Amino acid sequence: DIQMTQSPSSLSASVGDRVTITCRASQTMSSYLNWYQQKPGKAPELLIFAASTLQSGVPSRFSGSGSGTDFTLTISSLQAEDFASYYCQQTYITPWTFGQGTKVEIK
Amino acid sequence: QVQLIQSGAEVKKSGASVKVSCKTSGYTFSSYGIAWVRQAPGQGLEWMGWIIVYSGDTNYAQNLQGRVTMTTDTSTSTAYMELRSLESDDTAVYYCARRAVVTGSFALDSWGQGTLVTVSS
Numbered sequence: 660d661i662q663m664t665q666s667p668s669s670l671s672a673s674v675g676d677r678v679t680i681t682c683r684a685s686q687t688m689s690s691y692l693n694w695y696q697q698k699p700g701k702a703p704e705l706l707i708f709a710a711s712t713l714q715s716g717v718p719s720r721f722s723g724s725g726s727g728t729d730f731t732l733t734i735s736s737l738q739a740e741d742f743a744s745y746y747c748q749q750t751y752i753t754p755w756t757f758g759q760g761t762k763v764e765i766k
Numbered sequence: 767q768v769q770l771i772q773s774g775a776e777v778k779k780s781g782a783s784v785k786v787s788c789k790t791s792g793y794t795f796s797s798y799g800i801a802w803v804r805q806a807p808g809q810g811l812e813w814m815g816w817i818i819v820y821s822g823d824t825n826y827a828q829n830l831q832g833r834v835t836m837t838t839d840t841s842t843s844t845a846y847m848e849l850r851s852l853e854s855d856d857t858a859v860y861y862c863a864r865r866a867v868v869t870g871s872f873a874l875d876s877w878g879q880g881t882l883v884t885v886s887s
Contacts, residue, residue, distance in 0.1 A: 702861055703811065712869060754813055755813040
């Protein structure tokens with residue numbers, strides 16, 4: 660199985676901050692990497708697929724990059740509605756695996 | 767718009783089975799797959815498997831093999847996930863999600879609201 664390791668597990672930030680979350684895969688997986696946002700009590704929502712393609716309707720302050728084993732989700736200017744948990748997911752091979760999540764909290 | 771509406775919360779005894787439904791609308795059901803993902807209380811996301819609707823082909827997580835069955839009913843555009851021999855560790859919110867093909871890969875681009883399954887001894 661491909662292990663996905665996210666860092667940090669949590670972070671505190673202020674509105675307007677630039678936030679970066681990383682995801683590292685235990686083996687190379689091209690760009691088969693997705694990012695999801697989950698707010699408390701809600702289902703996850705797709706933010707970015709294929710490492711860097713923004714899902715329709717997602718604000719442009721979100722961006723993704725990387726390939727191989729190292730990937731990054733960046734929020735260029737954190738907004739109040741962005742406080743949530745974020746998960747990476749690989750779909751290169753089954754079992755599809757998720758990172759353990761990064762909780763973005765208000766400083 | 768695309769919608770996935772799941773059945774309501776369930777409370778089950780250890781050893782019992784549960785069957786969660788996921789009624790879809792707003793798209794051509796047979797053109798996509800349906801994946802199931804669960805989330806234990808306070809924990810992360812765990813992929814359970816998926817079913818390709820038009821073929822019925824399935825792919826299950828190895829740790830659930832033999833206990834889980836995913837099916838679909840194309841006449842009602844509904845997907846089902848049955849989990850048998852429930853244990854306390856199966857207590858979780860269960861999500862269905864649409865499996866979309868995206869630039870040669872896959873993503874879960876629409877999700878149900880989740881179904882809480884509580885297993886008690």
